[in-house]
Amino acid sequence: MIRIAILGATGSIGHSTLDVIARNAEQYEVFAVSGYQRLTELLEICKKFQPKLAAVPEKEAIKFQKQLLAAGCKTQVVAGKEGLQILASTPEVDLVVAAIVGAAGLLPTLAAVKAGKRILLANKEALVMSGALFMDAVKTHQAVLLPIDSEHNAIFQCLPADFAKRSFAEQGIEKLLLTASGGPFRGWSKEALQAVTPAQAVAHPNWSMGQKISVDSATLMNKGLELIEACWLFNVQPQQIEVVVHPQSIIHSMVSYRDGSVLAQLGNPDMRTPIAHALAWPKRIPAGVNPLNLIASAALTFEQPDEAAFPCLKLARQAFEAGGTAPALLNAANEVAVAAFLEDRIRFTEIPQVISQVLDLSSIHAANDLEFLLSEDQRANQLAVSIIQKLH
Numbered sequence: 001m002i003r004i005a006i007l008g009a010t011g012s013i014g015h016s017t018l019d020v021i022a023r024n025a026e027q028y029e030v031f032a033v034s035g036y037q038r039l040t041e042l043l044e045i046c047k048k049f050q051p052k053l054a055a056v057p058e059k060e061a062i063k064f065q066k067q068l069l070a071a072g073c074k075t076q077v078v079a080g081k082e083g084l085q086i087l088a089s090t091p092e093v094d095l096v097v098a099a100i101v102g103a104a105g106l107l108p109t110l111a112a113v114k115a116g117k118r119i120l121l122a123n124k125e126a127l128v129m130s131g132a133l134f135m136d137a138v139k140t141h142q143a144v145l146l147p148i149d150s151e152h153n154a155i156f157q158c159l160p161a162d163f164a165k166r167s168f169a170e171q172g173i174e175k176l177l178l179t180a181s182g183g184p185f186r187g188w189s190k191e192a193l194q195a196v197t198p199a200q201a202v203a204h205p206n207w208s209m210g211q212k213i214s215v216d217s218a219t220l221m222n223k224g225l226e227l228i229e230a231c232w233l234f235n236v237q238p239q240q241i242e243v244v245v246h247p248q249s250i251i252h253s254m255v256s257y258r259d260g261s262v263l264a265q266l267g268n269p270d271m272r273t274p275i276a277h278a279l280a281w282p283k284r285i286p287a288g289v290n291p292l293n294l295i296a297s298a299a300l301t302f303e304q305p306d307e308a309a310f311p312c313l314k315l316a317r318q319a320f321e322a323g324g325t326a327p328a329l330l331n332a333a334n335e336v337a338v339a340a341f342l343e344d345r346i347r348f349t350e351i352p353q354v355i356s357q358v359l360d361l362s363s364i365h366a367a368n369d370l371e372f373l374l375s376e377d378q379r380a381n382q383l384a385v386s387i388i389q390k391l392h
């Protein structure tokens with residue numbers, strides 16, 4: 001039995017993970033879960049999977065423990081940020097699914113890394129923020145880091161099994177082709193983008209996801225965060241990554257080799273595939289995903305991203321190149337701007353403006369100290385809040 005902790009069990013990735021586990025219940029046990037909002041859903045999860053631990057916010061802990069008892073669950077509640085770190089590092093847990101959204105996932109994910117767990121990484125923001133620090137900790141603590149972001153999982157599947165042991169040049173790898181759907185506003189002009197609403201932005205054409213990543217997909221910041229994520233996961237530079245818009249989301253990314261071969265991973269757009277792949281790796285388990293019908297999916301098309309209408313991709317690339325704390329500042333500003341857009345406080349096109357102002361007004365420092373990084377995250381947060389106040 002492999003014992004699993006799911007950080008962010010009530011979210012979209014959490015939901016897909018629980019579905020795959022339920023289909024393979026003879027091999028996997030849900031040992032611990034966390035939830036932040038929608039705790040009635042977390043209660044249902046506890047009733048169904050009977051985990052040993054559940055982490056909830058401090059102010060909900062007593063009430064939630066009572067509800068568990070009333071429902072006949074023996075699940076023990078752990079509270080707040082500390083509770084999340086307990087889930088991620090408790091010795092009984094073999095594998096941690098990092099599926100909290102945003103910077104809130106950094107400390108619990110790092111706790112799993114420092115406990116040397118097998119980590120299924122969905123929470124790209126954690127890696128974007130802390131880059132070198134995160135990857136160094138993976139090495140030091142011999143954690144096993146497996147990407148479940150669909151693009152990175154696809155690249156992982158198209159690389160040689162021991163890719164991390166030698167340089168890409170030695171392995172004849174020329175570049176990574178990171179695919180993007182283009183989001184709901186692909187082909188829209190800058191002018192048309194001025195008036196888009198949160199409801200339009202979260203209606204992704206191919207994937208059903210949480211609100212924040214849906215807006216990130218619409219601005220192309222998701223691809224920017226993924227570019228940075230790929231640089232750290234695969235130890236490459238942005239010039240070795242080409243972003244290709246592929247609106248059908250059937251190819252999930254590719255690796256291009258020196259001899260002209262391009263290896264791709266294909267499948268229906270369903271996160272249960274990369275989750276099942278990483279849960280069982282190097283084995284394969286059923287994921288409940290329909291087999292790909294190539295005849296029905298018809299044409300697969302490709303185009304260049306429109307970086308003028310969607311400046312977030314370029315901002316992310318520049319932040320990675322600036323290095324140090326820049327990606328953490330980018331991430332913090334983006335989180336604040338996306339939340340403000342979802343609450344109708346700023347326009348869609350003001351999201352990149354807020355991010356670029358935060359970066360322009362900040363000095364970039366080395367990012368080798370976690371405390372300092374967290375304080376910079378908070379500072380950028382506050383700066384983004386005040387920029388938004390001045391805008392309106």
Ligand code: NAD
Nearest residue numbers: 008009010011012013036037100101104122123124209210
């Ligand atoms: P979601 O909004 O559906 O779920 C987020 C989860 O995080 C929920 O369980 C929520 O309770 C928890 N959470 C939110 N704020 C928290 C806080 N402050 N403290 C503790 N927990 C908190 O998001 P999602 O779509 O499942 O995405 C989760 C992560 O996976 C994101 O980083 C996203 O970029 C990444 N990801 C998602 C998808 C997808 O298809 N949904 C694909 C690739 C990567």
Ligand code: MG
Nearest residue numbers: 149150151226
């Ligand atoms: Mg992705």
